Amino acid sequence: xxxxxxxxxxxxxxxxxxxxxxxxxxxxxxxxxxxxxxxxxxxxxxxxxxxxxxxxxxxxxxxxxxxxxxxxxxxxxxxxxxxxxxxxxxxxxxxxxxxxxxxxxxxxxxxxxxxxxxxxxxxxxxxxxxxxxxxxxxxxxxxxxxxxxxxxxxxxxxxxxxxxxxxxxxxxxxxxxxxxxxxxxxxxxxxxxxxxxxxxxxxxxxxxxxxxxxxxxxxxxxxxxxxxxxxxxxxxxxxxxxxxxxxxxxxxxxxxxxxxxxxxxxxxxxxxxxxxxxxxxxxxxxxxxxxxxxxxxxxxxxxxxxxxxxxxxxxxxxxxxxxxxxxxxxxxxxxxxxxxxxxxxxxxxxxxxxxxxxxxxxxxxxxxxxxxxxxxxxxxxxxxxxxxxxxxxxxxxxxxxxxxxxxxxxxxxxxxxxxxxxxxxxxxxxxxxxxxxxxxxxxxxxxxxxxxxxxxxxxxxxxxxxxxxxxxxxx
Amino acid sequence: xxxxxxxxxxxxxxxxxxxxxxxxxxxxxxxxxxxxxxxxxxxxxxxxxxxxxxxxxxxxxxxxxxxxxxxxxxxxxxxxxxxxxxxxxxxxxxxxxxxxxxxxxxxxxxxxxxxxxxxxxxxxxxxxxxxxxxxxxxxxxxxxxxxxxxxxxxxxxxxxxxxxxxxxxxxxxxxxxxxxxxxxxxxxxxxxxxxxxxxxxxxxxxxxxxxxxxxxxxxxxxxxxxxxxxxxxxxxxxxxxxxxxxxxxxxxxxxxxxxxxxxxxxxxxxxxxxxxxxxxxxxxxxxxxxxxxxxxxxxxxxxxxxxxxxxxxxx
Numbered sequence: 001x002x003x004x005x006x007x008x009x010x011x012x013x014x015x016x017x018x019x020x021x022x023x024x025x026x027x028x029x030x031x032x033x034x035x036x037x038x039x040x041x042x043x044x045x046x047x048x049x050x051x052x053x054x055x056x057x058x059x060x061x062x063x064x065x066x067x068x069x070x071x072x073x074x075x076x077x078x079x080x081x082x083x084x085x086x087x088x089x090x091x092x093x094x095x096x097x098x099x100x101x102x103x104x105x106x107x108x109x110x111x112x113x114x115x116x117x118x119x120x121x122x123x124x125x126x127x128x129x130x131x132x133x134x135x136x137x138x139x140x141x142x143x144x145x146x147x148x149x150x151x152x153x154x155x156x157x158x159x160x161x162x163x164x165x166x167x168x169x170x171x172x173x174x175x176x177x178x179x180x181x182x183x184x185x186x187x188x189x190x191x192x193x194x195x196x197x198x199x200x201x202x203x204x205x206x207x208x209x210x211x212x213x214x215x216x217x218x219x220x221x222x223x224x225x226x227x228x229x230x231x232x233x234x235x236x237x238x239x240x241x242x243x244x245x246x247x248x249x250x251x252x253x254x255x256x257x258x259x260x261x262x263x264x265x266x267x268x269x270x271x272x273x274x275x276x277x278x279x280x281x282x283x284x285x286x287x288x289x290x291x292x293x294x295x296x297x298x299x300x301x302x303x304x305x306x307x308x309x310x311x312x313x314x315x316x317x318x319x320x321x322x323x324x325x326x327x328x329x330x331x332x333x334x335x336x337x338x339x340x341x342x343x344x345x346x347x348x349x350x351x352x353x354x355x356x357x358x359x360x361x362x363x364x365x366x367x368x369x370x371x372x373x374x375x376x377x378x379x380x381x382x383x384x385x386x387x388x389x390x391x392x393x394x395x396x397x398x399x400x401x402x403x404x405x406x407x408x409x410x411x412x413x414x415x416x417x418x419x420x421x422x423x424x425x426x427x428x429x430x431x432x433x434x435x436x437x438x439x440x441x442x443x444x445x446x447x448x449x450x451x452x453x454x455x456x457x458x459x460x461x462x463x464x465x466x467x468x469x470x471x472x473x474x475x
Numbered sequence: 476x477x478x479x480x481x482x483x484x485x486x487x488x489x490x491x492x493x494x495x496x497x498x499x500x501x502x503x504x505x506x507x508x509x510x511x512x513x514x515x516x517x518x519x520x521x522x523x524x525x526x527x528x529x530x531x532x533x534x535x536x537x538x539x540x541x542x543x544x545x546x547x548x549x550x551x552x553x554x555x556x557x558x559x560x561x562x563x564x565x566x567x568x569x570x571x572x573x574x575x576x577x578x579x580x581x582x583x584x585x586x587x588x589x590x591x592x593x594x595x596x597x598x599x600x601x602x603x604x605x606x607x608x609x610x611x612x613x614x615x616x617x618x619x620x621x622x623x624x625x626x627x628x629x630x631x632x633x634x635x636x637x638x639x640x641x642x643x644x645x646x647x648x649x650x651x652x653x654x655x656x657x658x659x660x661x662x663x664x665x666x667x668x669x670x671x672x673x674x675x676x677x678x679x680x681x682x683x684x685x686x687x688x689x690x691x692x693x694x695x696x697x698x699x700x701x702x703x704x705x706x707x708x709x710x711x712x713x714x715x716x717x718x719x720x721x722x723x724x725x726x727x728x729x730x731x732x733x734x735x736x737x738x739x740x741x742x743x744x745x746x747x748x749x750x751x752x753x754x755x756x757x758x759x760x761x762x763x764x765x766x767x768x769x770x771x772x773x774x775x776x777x778x779x780x781x782x783x784x785x786x787x788x789x790x
Contacts, residue, residue, distance in 0.1 A: 020481075182480075188484055189484075419645065457498060460641065461506075465626070466625055
């Protein structure tokens with residue numbers, strides 16, 4: 001069930017109403033049943049995969065808590081293998097097989113390992129990572145094992161964040177699932193506002209830009225350098241609005257039921273360094289990798305060369321987390337390179353910046369911000385292209401930059417894209433740099449109401465209805 | 476007992492709903508007025524086709540129909556009134572919808588259906604683009620059968636008075652502001668000027684070769700719903716005994732005989748009132764890039780030559 005569908009509107013209203021009608025002790029059951037229904041609206045049978053990991057991790061959590069010494073570690077490893085095993089089978093099996101075939105052909109051998117013909121379960125990487133964070137936190141002693149099987153199942157399956165995050169930590173969300181949430185006017189209104197903002201990003205910006213992007217990326221042989229640049233920039237904005245729009249709707253929907261999910265995006269395209277970008281982009285995944293991979297590898301408390309290696313490992317795995325293809329690995333590799341180069345240049349930039357007056361410094365930050373956007377956008381080409389060959393072809397086509405670009409079906413399509421981008425960045429500029437100018441939370445009720453009604457009608461007039469699903473569902 | 480918090484929320488929610496309803500009504504009326512006051516451009520052409528057109532010859536199709544069939548030449552050579560209802564980026568479901576509305580008003584003597592070789596291939600856009608018909612649903616309820624294909628709850632969305640004008644504001648304003656600079660169409664026909672250069676033609680050839688090679692490796696499915704629409708369109712012409720021409724108009728590069736193309740021809744041949752004409756392999760057009768405005772469309776010279784040739788075949 002997609003957030004941007006009428007079916008979801010019905011589902012959401014019914015579930016939220018029932019949530020407040022149900023007595024507290026039965027609410028977990030309502031939410032769990034609703035979450036199962038929500039998930040089964042995609043491919044029903046895949047709920048069994050979720051059930052498998054839920055049972056394993058639930059039992060593992062209890063036994064890890066009870067166990068001591070090596071046994072404790074062994075139970076954690078069993079739980080992690082089960083989770084990663086599910087990912088390996090459903091997400092990476094065919095990719096590994098592809099590479100074996102490629103290597104075998106290079107050695108004039110034949111690979112007889114059969115391929116699996118199945119769809120990737122929606123949001124598999126998200127709920128698997130959330131489940132893994134539970135057993136790791138229990139192992140570390142930061143979280144008590146959850147005894148209530150229904151509540152634990154809900155922790156993994158909570159419908160707003162089930163298929164595309166934010167990837168929650170047990171310390172934040174499990175306690176909230178036990179707590180009684182009274183109806184709160186503030187939560188309802190703030191939740192709705194965040195949902196409306198998410199719908200704006202998804203329907204007005206992401207789905208509009210996707211019409212252009214989806215025309216160019218599958219056929220790179222047909223497009224010149226100017227078109228490649230436009231489509232890459234459009235995709236950079238599309239994926240941001242698609243994913244952060246989803247997060248906003250998820251966080252808003254949860255908020256209306258009294259749940260506070262973690263912030264997942266903080267206006268990342270106004271960042272002036274790559275590390276700042278990553279502290280504002282998909283925060284729940286970045287912090288997951290930081291806490292469960294980067295720091296255990298030694299983080300930055302090791303030699304500088306080892307820190308660089310740790311960064312590379314984290315970003316390569318982050319690439320692979322996104323998808324089983326070399327495109328994503330290259331995307332991760334590029335970000336690894338950006339991070340290392342950023343670390344090397346940091347002292348130089350700091351020294352340089354200390355000599356600038358405030359006016360020039362602002363201009364310098366603008367240039368740096370533009371540079372970060374260009375680097376991130378370049379990496380997105382690999383992320384979005386159907387194959388590595390297509391990505392390199394697009395980069396090769398950049399030689400013809402300056403030729404007349406493809407403008408879609410004329411003023412209507414391209415003009416809408418530009419209007420959508422202008423609206424997004426204007427509002428986000430005020431959010432980032434002029435937070436005192438409040439629209440949706442203005443103390444003047446007329447301004448507040450007018451801006452919310454205005455936002456809804458912008459969605460109705462400029463939005464793309466019947467658009468596609470969210471990009472991150474595939475991960 | 477409901478607490479004050481809940482009551483206060485629902486009171487404000489009702490007030491909010493009333494405001495939304497009122498704004499929707501006012502804004503919808505304003506957009507409707509803006510939309511239907513257009514005199515030129517694609518929306519005005521849609522309005523004319525759906526609300527007024529009742530010619531002897533009707534042309535249906537996508538942009539290739541709109542730019543390839545000169546109303547003046549066909550009308551002069553055949554001695555009939557004509558309207559070209561071809562529209563940019565449209566597919567069979569749209570042609571069927573427009574056909575249903577116009578044939579309620581008048582039965583033409585001749586119908587020309589211009590089809591693309593990929594007409595029966597999969598393309599989700601062909602149903603999404605039916606959204607262009609939403610402003611006309613209130614006036615022509617038969618269109619609901621088609622707009623329902625856009626999405627499951629499409630007709631429910633029409634409760635909103637603003638929704639039918641979704642994505643029309645920009646072009647409405649643009650057409651109003653630049654109405655004097657916009658070129659006039661000739662009974663729906665819109666000639667394209669300029670011609671493909673030799674350099675561009677060579678580029679098209681290279682790109683087409685890559686595209687055809689890529690396509691050859693792909694398993695292209697036939698869209699059975701599009702096939703059903705194709706049958707529906709032709710059956711209606713047969714029921715009303717309208718002489719019909721299914722035409723694949725000229726292409727600058729020779730098009731291969733794909734499965735979709737063969738199916739277009741074999742279905743057309745099942746109807747006794749239908750004649751199938753394929754210009755996609757016609758050597759008087761293939762490679763004659765001077766007759767084309769771009770990779771897919773004839774220019775004014777090409778359209779003139781083609782329209783004369785077609786008129787001779789129809790006579």
